Amino acid sequence: MCSHQTSCQSAGSGAPHIVAAHPEQGWNLLCNGAIVFDDTGELLPDGRVVAPHRVFAERLAVAA
Secondary structure, three states, X not given: OOOOOOOOOOOOOOOOOEEEEEOOOOEEXXXXXXXXXXXXXXXXXXXXXXXXXXXXXHHOOOOO
């Protein structure tokens, strides 16, 4: 894992990048050790959980 400084390949962008993708299971491992789920939830390396932040259907744009 990186501490997201110069050891990270995407340090210029400021955002952690995916180091292991598992779309068939619905999650990705980021270079900072966080696991991001397709439902937008996260499991952080220290065990904390970030709840999913879903958009309600009424707020989605509908293509005509």
